[in-house]
Amino acid sequence: MEIYERLIKFFGKPSISYLSGSPFETLIRTIISQNTNWRNTRAAYKRLSEKFEIKPEVLAEVDIREIEEALRIAGLFRNKARVIKEVSKQIKEKFDGDLNRVLSMPIEEARKILMSLPGVGPKTADILLLFNARKPVMPVDTHIMRISKRLGLVREKAGYEEIRKTIENLLPKKSEVMLEMHLALIRLGREICKAKKPKCDVCPLNNICRKLLLRRNGENRNELSTCYSA
DNA sequence: GCCCAGGTGGGTA
DNA sequence: TACCCACATGGG
Numbered sequence: 001m002e003i004y005e006r007l008i009k010f011f012g013k014p015s016i017s018y019l020s021g022s023p024f025e026t027l028i029r030t031i032i033s034q035n036t037n038w039r040n041t042r043a044a045y046k047r048l049s050e051k052f053e054i055k056p057e058v059l060a061e062v063d064i065r066e067i068e069e070a071l072r073i074a075g076l077f078r079n080k081a082r083v084i085k086e087v088s089k090q091i092k093e094k095f096d097g098d099l100n101r102v103l104s105m106p107i108e109e110a111r112k113i114l115m116s117l118p119g120v121g122p123k124t125a126d127i128l129l130l131f132n133a134r135k136p137v138m139p140v141d142t143h144i145m146r147i148s149k150r151l152g153l154v155r156e157k158a159g160y161e162e163i164r165k166t167i168e169n170l171l172p173k174k175s176e177v178m179l180e181m182h183l184a185l186i187r188l189g190r191e192i193c194k195a196k197k198p199k200c201d202v203c204p205l206n207n208i209c210r211k212l213l214l215r216r217n218g219e220n221r222n223e224l225s226t227c228y229s230a
Numbered sequence: 231g232c233c234c235a236g237g238t239g240g241g242t243a
Numbered sequence: 244t245a246c247c248c249a250c251a252t253g254g255g
Contacts, residue, residue, distance in 0.1 A: 030236080037235040040253060075252035079238085121238050141236040159245090186236060 003151070004171065007184035014183035023099035023132040024091065025054045030124045031083055036074045038190075044074035056097045059088035083119030090117055103133035110135075122160050130182065134175040138167045138182060143189025 021029075028048070033041040048070040052058050059067070067081035074080065095101055102113050107129060114125035126139035138144075140163045148154050154166050171177050 031238095033235090034237040035235060035250085036237090036252085037254080039235095041236080043253095073252065075235085076237090076250045077252075079250050083238085119238065123237060127236085139236085142234095143236065182236095189236085 004177070004181050004184075007188060008180060011184050011187050014180055014187070019131050019179075022054075023103055023128055024056055024097075026128055026131050027087070027099070027120070027124065028054055028059070028084060030127045031080055031087070031119050032071060032074050034080070034119075034124070035076060040074045044071045044077075047071075047073070056088040056091040059084055060092050080119070086118045087120065099128070099132075103128060103135075107135050107137060111137075122164070126164070130175060130178055134179075136168065136171075136173045136175045136178050138164050138171070138178050140164050140167070141186060141189075144182070144185045147185055147189055 019026075029041070029045050032044050032048075036044075048054070048067065051066060051070055052062055062085070064081050064085050067084055068077050071077040071080050071084075091097060091099060102110050104110075105113070110129060110133070111122070111125045114120050114128060115122065123139050123141055126137045129135040129137045130139055140148075140160050144167070145160075145163055148163050148167060149156055149158065153170070154163050158166075167181070168178070171181060
């Protein structure tokens with residue numbers, strides 16, 4: 001909780017304006033973002049939404065090459081185009097094009113159904129549950145995974161579920177808190193990525209995190225006393 | 231030129 | 244169950 005308060009104090013309450021949009025739009029945006037940086041994700045989504053209305057009944061029918069072309073800038077574009085077309089078809093057929101039905105189910109049930117869709121793994125399912133259904137879950141991306149290990153919140157070998165549950169249990173079961181923490185942790189992770197020199201004095205976690213360091217360039221575990229941050 | 235980016239799914243042991 | 248790898252473009 002102390003970490004949460006420091007992050008919020010440092011970054012301020014995150015803007016949630018860009019969380020607007022339908023669950024399907026969130027899904028498409030999240031699929032595009034898989035293993036892709038923000039800038040390219042945004043550009044690709046913009047290109048796709050300028051060409052087509054982001055609705056399952058539309059994307060299910062369009063020529064896959066058109067989706068590929070829009071997504072090229074984001075990388076992994078052939079995979080993502082195939083997945084987007086297929087997931088659109090399935091949502092149209094199974095849920096009559098409306099993800100809200102699934103999202104209103106109990107968390108575990110909804111997660112299971114979402115993860116049965118192509119291109120939807122635990123991270124993407126949890127994004128939908130948090131961003132659109134406002135359920136108190138913590139999606140774990142690479143930044144959050146790395147940070148929670150560096151902070152010693154979880155074992156070095158911890159997997160997705162272990163990390164998710166650990167962070168969820170550290171926080172009040174409120175979706176607003178989960179959302180703010182999720183965005184703040186990613187913000188921190190991205191700032192760390194950008195940082196070239198250690199700046200412990202301004203790090204929002206200064207005395208807590210001492211061990212934050214990217215697993216990068218074959219890092220030496222003996223160097224964990226260095227704090228890299230924004 | 232190398233490394234990495236808000237993962238997922240298929241394959242192997 | 245637990246790793247390993249392909250997918251692929253663009254920016255630092």
